[in-house]
Amino acid sequence: MSSQNPVFIPGPTNIPESIRRACDIPTMDHRSAAFPPLFERAKTGVRKVLKMDEGEVILFPASGTGGWEAAITNTLSPGGKVLAAQHGMFSLKWIDLCQRHGLDVEVVKCPWGEGAPVDRFAEILAADTGHEIKAVLVTHNETATGVVSDVAAVRAALDAVNHPALLMVDGVSSIASMDFRMTEWGVDLAVTGSQKGFMLPVGLAVVGVSPKALAAMEGAKLSRCFFDFRDMLKLGTPYTPAVGLINGLGASCDMLLAEGLDNVFARHRRIAEGVRAAVAAWGLRPCAVSPALYSDTVTAIVLPEGVDGNALVRHAADAYHVAYGAGLGEVAGKVFRIGHLGMLTDVMALLGIATAEMAMADMGVPVTLGSGVAAAQDYYRTNKAAPVQAAA
Amino acid sequence: MSSQNPVFIPGPTNIPESIRRACDIPTMDHRSAAFPPLFERAKTGVRKVLKMDEGEVILFPASGTGGWEAAITNTLSPGGKVLAAQHGMFSLKWIDLCQRHGLDVEVVKCPWGEGAPVDRFAEILAADTGHEIKAVLVTHNETATGVVSDVAAVRAALDAVNHPALLMVDGVSSIASMDFRMTEWGVDLAVTGSQKGFMLPVGLAVVGVSPKALAAMEGAKLSRCFFDFRDMLKLGTPYTPAVGLINGLGASCDMLLAEGLDNVFARHRRIAEGVRAAVAAWGLRPCAVSPALYSDTVTAIVLPEGVDGNALVRHAADAYHVAYGAGLGEVAGKVFRIGHLGMLTDVMALLGIATAEMAMADMGVPVTLGSGVAAAQDYYRTNKAAPVQAAA
Amino acid sequence: MSSQNPVFIPGPTNIPESIRRACDIPTMDHRSAAFPPLFERAKTGVRKVLKMDEGEVILFPASGTGGWEAAITNTLSPGGKVLAAQHGMFSLKWIDLCQRHGLDVEVVKCPWGEGAPVDRFAEILAADTGHEIKAVLVTHNETATGVVSDVAAVRAALDAVNHPALLMVDGVSSIASMDFRMTEWGVDLAVTGSQKGFMLPVGLAVVGVSPKALAAMEGAKLSRCFFDFRDMLKLGTPYTPAVGLINGLGASCDMLLAEGLDNVFARHRRIAEGVRAAVAAWGLRPCAVSPALYSDTVTAIVLPEGVDGNALVRHAADAYHVAYGAGLGEVAGKVFRIGHLGMLTDVMALLGIATAEMAMADMGVPVTLGSGVAAAQDYYRTNKAAPVQAAA
Amino acid sequence: MSSQNPVFIPGPTNIPESIRRACDIPTMDHRSAAFPPLFERAKTGVRKVLKMDEGEVILFPASGTGGWEAAITNTLSPGGKVLAAQHGMFSLKWIDLCQRHGLDVEVVKCPWGEGAPVDRFAEILAADTGHEIKAVLVTHNETATGVVSDVAAVRAALDAVNHPALLMVDGVSSIASMDFRMTEWGVDLAVTGSQKGFMLPVGLAVVGVSPKALAAMEGAKLSRCFFDFRDMLKLGTPYTPAVGLINGLGASCDMLLAEGLDNVFARHRRIAEGVRAAVAAWGLRPCAVSPALYSDTVTAIVLPEGVDGNALVRHAADAYHVAYGAGLGEVAGKVFRIGHLGMLTDVMALLGIATAEMAMADMGVPVTLGSGVAAAQDYYRTNKAAPVQAAA
Known part of the structure; x- marks a missing residue:
């Protein structure tokens, strides 16, 4: 495969020269004073790209799948009920991940090529007067079918019945390329990876966490450690961070925001x-x-x-x-x-x-x-x- | 901090020029025919560096801490008993990780500066005639104190009483720099990361898995998905792999083995x-x-x-x-x-x-x-x- | 100008990733034992690409224009007569360079779009029974018009009348991309640069010198020092060589010869x-x-x-x-x-x-x-x- | 030779990471609108580093030796008389270059380890009432002996007797590292290369030219074409420029001036x-x-x-x-x-x-x-x- 031709896979994407260089830096001591500015630049940039007015940005040295896992294990408990649609490979895989972690997923199957079934979600949420459902999962952009779903409409469906479930969104192949409005849409957990709209190599799971999701964190009983938000929030880098990618993420956000x-x-x-x-x-x-x-x-x-x-x-x-x-x-x-x-x-x-x-x-x-x-x-x-x- | 001076932190290490270049490659389609040879080269190289005659090498896009988590969640079940010594920061953290995942850790506290207490381990294992202990954890090189522990002696202690516990070794700061003999020492799970002896940036958790650990995998009840060995073994890359780092790992192994x-x-x-x-x-x-x-x-x-x-x-x-x-x-x-x-x-x-x-x-x-x-x-x-x- | 799109100028060309890396190396002491193998690799590679069975390859830290200058100043004397066709911008510029160095150029003007006028050259050479003409200049590939000239035919015209003039060929935009046969065609001085078929950045003038041209060197009276073949042949690198480009040239030749x-x-x-x-x-x-x-x-x-x-x-x-x-x-x-x-x-x-x-x-x-x-x-x-x- | 250790040769120097990257850029069309700003940045930067209030900066794709040649061939005529001291290898080589171009060099031999003999120069200049001497050559920093010469004192010696000779200074291993004041010291031709104080790879001869030297240019009879100032001043880039190095030179000057x-x-x-x-x-x-x-x-x-x-x-x-x-x-x-x-x-x-x-x-x-x-x-x-x- 010639490395001269661009790729047309839906991620990892072609990495611009300046981003490659921002990632490929000499070893830096992440405990030195040089690291925090670089770390803050990346998180502040992500915050702007996600259009977050509040909450926290958390970066794991992992892929988007790790971000899915972080989103649920930090906010839910074993046996917790989750509502999700299966209308493509990536929505299917997130459901599978939930099930493996012992969640009770109510799966709405839709034809592949359709988006998240907002009307069906609305009915189910309205019927859930006991608020058994703890989270609603939406795959913003189904990479398998090239279908975008209406996240704002799902938020409206939740609000219409004052449903307290967390709204979790897989924005892996939408964020930084298509409009995404974390705060306005009331997204509680937004998940993406470095290798799509941010144009970086694989290696960072990027998670936006709303104040409501942060509040859910303490009571969440699913076990986690590598992906524990609490360590990240308390220590910043509880283990060695991916310094190069974090520098690249900052550069990427700066490039996107400059444009x-x-x-x-x-x-x-x-x-x-x-x-x-x-x-x-x-x-x-x-x-x-x-x-x-x-x-x-x-x-x-x-x-x-x-x-x-x-x-x-x-x-x-x-x-x-x-x-x-x-x-x-x-x-x-x-x-x-x-x-x-x-x-x-x-x-x-x-x-x-x-x-x-x-x-x-x-x-x-x-x-x-x-x-x-x-x-x-x-x-x-x-x-x-x-x-x-x-x-x- | 001048990027011209070498670092003397115990990892991430100074990255040789050729390794930086092997990591910093244009985007490659990991589903194309170009990827498998590169993936195999890395795994085969790791196998040789770990001195593994059997078993599997698994690579996660994560850090060494993720490797610790993978080792236990794939082989143990909630409430399972684990024997470990606490004689430095990294042995302490691994114990904490086990506890958060609901394992019952028998902690042997030792003065920091000492190695794994082989004699004490031997006594405990001998006393555990019911084989309650499912795993023994050893931190081969305590990065916090600069202490190397005698893994072979722990193996001998297990063998002396025919104890079936899995032997799990944190080789994060030893592997590829100091002698490590996975098969000879009967190590069941060897964990390391890319940013130490392999001289790469952070971003790969490298896990060597013995046949005995693979057998334990099916019965293990700890929940996992991102770190699930089964997907890795079945699919190779169940989600997007860190192609650049995997290429770098192959180059690193080749460099080490050539020397x-x-x-x-x-x-x-x-x-x-x-x-x-x-x-x-x-x-x-x-x-x-x-x-x-x-x-x-x-x-x-x-x-x-x-x-x-x-x-x-x-x-x-x-x-x-x-x-x-x-x-x-x-x-x-x-x-x-x-x-x-x-x-x-x-x-x-x-x-x-x-x-x-x-x-x-x-x-x-x-x-x-x-x-x-x-x-x-x-x-x-x-x-x-x-x-x-x-x-x- | 986006750096992501390839260029379609007739040089400098798009530089393959591996060649960029071969050029961009840490500083090396060119007087150390590490340099000669790298220098020899480049010269040996050029020799093969030029299809030279004899003579010398000389590399200057300059551009192709410097190669033109080196070719004439090392082999001709003030007032010396040179035969050349003017059928494009680059043939015109070489003629101008000769004139500035005091040579007497017999210029055959041809319509732009035509090649070197072999028949006319043959007539002139036949008529020059006193062998006043010391060199014949041919622009193998006129970059301005996209025209290739028949170097072998010019050689045949020289041989037909046993004319001893040196045959000098500008192969800047042909060599390493189109067939070139230094020895077979009896080329005495072949000039090219690094930034065309060799796919490198600008910065090396590459000159192939036949034994006959080497013999002419001693008697040549045009003044030169930076471009003096004698220093190059005696000292290898009479001043600091462009180590990175020379390494790149070796890599380029290896890539071309492997293909x-x-x-x-x-x-x-x-x-x-x-x-x-x-x-x-x-x-x-x-x-x-x-x-x-x-x-x-x-x-x-x-x-x-x-x-x-x-x-x-x-x-x-x-x-x-x-x-x-x-x-x-x-x-x-x-x-x-x-x-x-x-x-x-x-x-x-x-x-x-x-x-x-x-x-x-x-x-x-x-x-x-x-x-x-x-x-x-x-x-x-x-x-x-x-x-x-x-x-x- | 390990590429990890810095070099301690007096040039080429260790290239900072950011400078390496500024040099290693994708191919750019030097005739596009993207090139002139980059070219101007480099020349403006050099002007500041040389402390030039007037005159021109000219960049050749060559080494410092090419700069020596450019300085003399653009301003002097065959048989012209030049005054120079021989007190080290590089002053010796510049004298040799002058002689090969037919200049008449009055050589003052000094012990190696001493600087330019200002008193002796003063005597010779005072005696040269007919102004036969057209240029005085000074090696600002003799790289062979680690000796710095007093350029201002040579200027004073010229001025003391109103001698009109051009003052030419080899600043190859001083400029951008030690104080150099082109205008204040009345230097007419200042020569350096990219691989010393500018911390770039070899490949650019950098020449500062005073108005007086520019005036001498038209009457100069030494032959030149590749190194002709006139083409450079008229066309900017009469042949393909070393775009990467020019970008690197701009970055280098910006770095030096920022410090x-x-x-x-x-x-x-x-x-x-x-x-x-x-x-x-x-x-x-x-x-x-x-x-x-x-x-x-x-x-x-x-x-x-x-x-x-x-x-x-x-x-x-x-x-x-x-x-x-x-x-x-x-x-x-x-x-x-x-x-x-x-x-x-x-x-x-x-x-x-x-x-x-x-x-x-x-x-x-x-x-x-x-x-x-x-x-x-x-x-x-x-x-x-x-x-x-x-x-x-």
Whole structure:
């Protein structure tokens, strides 16, 4: 696999030069006076990116899955009831994690390609007058299907019946790329990782914790130690922190905030629109069942009957040295995914579209070479990037 | 803090140039065909460094503390009994972690500066005819005191009474720097991290698992998901792996094995002997109570009454931009620590000794300037490094 | 200008990751025993890339222009007669350099877009029975027009009349990308730079010197010191060498030779054919007047009357952050140039083509979006890259 | 040779991390709008470091030797008379360069270890009433002997007799480390390279040109093209510039100016004083014959009769992987040199001193181990570095 071509997996993303350098620093004593400013810069930056007015940011040397585990083990107790929808591979995996930790998950199964079932959640929450449900889980962006869910609507459903359950959101593939409003949406636990919108290597689980979640912490009976919020809040770094990644996270937040979050989101929207224009030109459709659900960070593309998406992804890697996401779980083989999150340029997106086109043609998908590229070119030309693009 | 001076904390260590580069690679699709060879190289390398003839190597995107958690949650059940000695900060912390996960730890308290109490362990194990004890924990190298414990002797104590408890070893600050023999010593779970002997940034928990520990895995009832061995063994990478660090780990193992493990250990011994010669020349003594306990990776130096080790460490950082380890827990303020693990050269060690000398003099310790340096110079001159030193 | 997009200038080229690292090394004492092996590796590699069976390779810390100067000042004397064609900006500049050093250049002016005028050279050489002409200059690849000249034919013209003039070749934008045969073609002085086919930053002038040129060295009366071959041959490094670039040059040669020179040339040919297919699909034509003259490293594309190529290049940089070459000298404004030398992948070339398409459309060139991309995709799909591509 | 140890050659110097990164950038189109700001930053920075109020800064992709050549070929004509002292290897080499370019050099030979003979120069200039002498050459810091010359005094000698000769100064190993005042001292041509005080890799010749030297340019008849000031002044970059190094030079100047030039010079003085204290403690003496001549960037140390300095340097490299400078020319074998320029810390200097001590002891020099270190420690402790040291 040539290291010269960008990747189009929905994370880890292409790492900008300046971020790679911010991560790759000489060994620093994390107990020296040099570390705290760097640590605070990262946490303050995350706070702004999450749009948190209150609460705490906690960073673990782990992946997003560790963030899921931290969110539940720090706030819930064995046998606690949790409400969650299963509408893609990552929502499914979070449910599984809860079950392994002894939680009682009420699973609402939805077709893959749909978002979190807000109406169904509202009914269940309304019916739960005894407040058995301790937490509602939402996968903000289902990376497996390219579907965005309406977190604010879930909050509204909770509020409508004054339900006290914690609202936990997996923002792994949305945060720092798409709008996320922790305080405004009343999110109690927001989970993400370093390797998506923050454009870093894997290695940091980033968790935003609301005051309400902090209050739940003391009574939570699930066992934890590595992921214990209490040590983190008391000691800062109860064990050796990932200094390089924390420095990188600070640099990443600074870069995002310098560009302006709205510009960052608009940039992701533009790039995504070009990809979707290409998909339409190919005569194909996204897995997400309606435009309101389209993700701006990843597009899962439904392939014609008889074309194996996994084989397509392997072929693109072998023949053109370009990486796309394969389908997972229920949509394995049926879709392939183009990741378009992080610091992509218009013309990098064209490279991804052009290569997908060749790979599909090679696999027998009846696409016209150049058709998707032309549709995206047309979109990008008539919707130019802002004049000063944040370079890297 | 100048990034030009080497650090003398007992980890994270100074990262050789080639290892930094092996970690800092462009984004690679971990689901592509390019990843498995790189993953296998790292695991095979670790297997050799641990001297494992059987069992499995598991890598988590976490720190060594995560490795401790993985070791116990994958093999033990709530209320399970564990035998451990508390003779330093890291043995203390592992015990605390066990307790938080609901284990019943029989703690043998020893003076800090001593090693694992093999005789006492032998008595307890002999008395445990009902085999209530499910695991014995040993901190191979107590980083807080610079004390090495005799793992083989603990194994012998277990074998002497045919005790079936699992032998779990924290080798965080010993493995890849000092001799470690997983299979020969009958270690069931060996835990380390990337940022010590492997000379990488923080971010990988490395766990060696014996066949006996693997057998214990299925019956273990402690809850876990992020750290679940089963997913790791079944899926390889159940969530996004730390590709860069895994590549770095492979490079590190290759570097260590090319030098030859015996040469690596001898190199650490040489460097450590020079440091100890300096300590003696200063008229001071190591915290470790006898030469057999001296660690080859870190020396904790007992300061005269009235000198605050923590202030000394801060002063060395402020005045000379050199990082040493402060005392922790019971020996906080009483010692300071010179870390000498990873890829140090003789002359880097002299820099560390010379700076410690100045900082001590500044703090009122009655040391003769140049005395420690001269003692170490004398040792290094008459015990020269091997002609072909592994460069980086 | 985003640093994420590849450049499509005809040098400096995109630097592969591994080459960047080979150049960016810690300071090394060039007088230590560590330097000579690294120096020899580079020179031996260049020798193979130039296909030299005899003579010397000399490396200056300079650019290709310095190589031109070295070639003439080391072998010629004031007032010496030189034969050269002026058919592009770089052939023109070398002539100017000769004139400034007091040489008497017989300039054959040719239309830009044509190659070296072999027939005319043959006539002149045949007529020069007194052997007044001391050197014949050939620009192997005219970077300004994308034209390759027939060096072997010039050699044949010399041999046909037993003319003793030195054959000097500017291979700056051909060597290491297109076939070059120093010994077979009887080239006496071959000049190139580090930043083209060798894929390094600017900073090394690379000169191949035949035994005949070495013999001419002693009698040459043009003054020189920095560029004096004699010091280089006697002392190796008469002043501080560019150690990092020399290490990079060794790595580059090793990479090229591992791929196989024929594969390297075929790779450049493939990439170039895709670009040329795009040009045809756009209804445009290369500046090179016939297919035999087409360069495999750069294509100068003639724009329709009324379109300013320089404005086009500026627009592509401003709007899409992609760099192309502007027209120079006689073709300034009339052409723009796509550089396609060094380590490009098929899909990077598609990015370059797609962006050129958008920029041309923006500037009013009547191209159909996607048309050039489709033509190149078709070519690349049906002429796939070798299965094992040299990655970087 | 371990790449972990700092070097103690008098250039190339140890490159700070941030400077390495400023040099190692992705390929940038030097004809794009991104390059000029970067180019101007470097030239403006150099202007401040040289303390130039007027005139031009010119940067060649070459080494300091190229700067020497540029200085003379752009301002003098064949047969022109030049006054210069020969008191070390580098003054000797510059004289040789002048002679090879056909200049008539009046050479004043001085003992090596002395500075430029100001009185003798004054006499010669006074006697030259016909103003035959067109230029006076001064080697500000003789790197071979560690001797600094009094440039201001040479200017005074010129002014005393209203002599119009150009004052050319080799500041290769002084500029950016020791005080240099181009305008105040009336220097007409100041030459340096990137790899000394600017802490960059080799590859840039940096030349400061006074208005008077610019005026001399048009009438100068020595031939030049690669090094022609006129092209540089007219075109900026008449051929491909070394973009990475130019970016690095800008970063270097910014770093130096942020620290403050006076602080930079004081830092070099402090480090040098520590080294000189060590030399005295060893019972040895610098090659420079009096304290007023001591260089703050390099100390050449005279060895006892019978000890071969070159063997000593080789031994230090082989046994301890530390590089020192060997003696050159008349002092070859008689001295060895400790370079202490660029971004060294106190404790890096101690490493250099400690290693020299071991190497000398190994070679039979009767030094007491630790003695030089103790003297330097004492100096550094009682003359602490400024609290905020420019880190890198």
